[in-house]
Amino acid sequence: MRTVAFDAMAAGRWERADAAWQESDLLLWKPSAAWFGVDAFHVPDGDGCRLRNGHVDCEHPIRHTEVGFDTLDLTVDLVIAPDLTR
Incomplete structure (x- = not known):
């Protein structure tokens, strides 16, 4: 797809x-003039998440x-492990 x-x-x-x-x-988090956005994906985990x-999603500034x-979207993405090791 x-x-x-x-x-x-x-x-x-x-x-x-x-x-x-x-x-x-x-x-x-998407600063209005930035060419990127930063996302944090959370999933259910017991009673919390x-x-x-x-x-980090490379993309045109917001219009x-x-x-x-x-x-x-500029199709260049960086996926970051929760502990920042990779």
């Missing part, structure tokens, strides 16, 4: 679709619109 998405992005073709986030809770991994905001 990711390969299909990359091909569509490279060709300048994509469609918006409704979707629901699944599998984890997400804390996202634990950090599954961190993620505010009438209905929210837009950005464009």
Whole structure:
């Protein structure tokens, strides 16, 4: 599926679709002028939750619109282990 998405992005073709986030809770930090965002993915763990991994997402700066905001993923990601060892 990711390969299909990359091909569509490279060709300048994509469609918006409704979707629901699944599998984890997400804390996202995206400075408005930055070319990156930092994400923290948390998963259930007993009565609480634990950090599954961190993620740095390279992307265009946020562009505010009438209905929210837009950005464009540059497809370069860094996945960071919770203990920062890799």
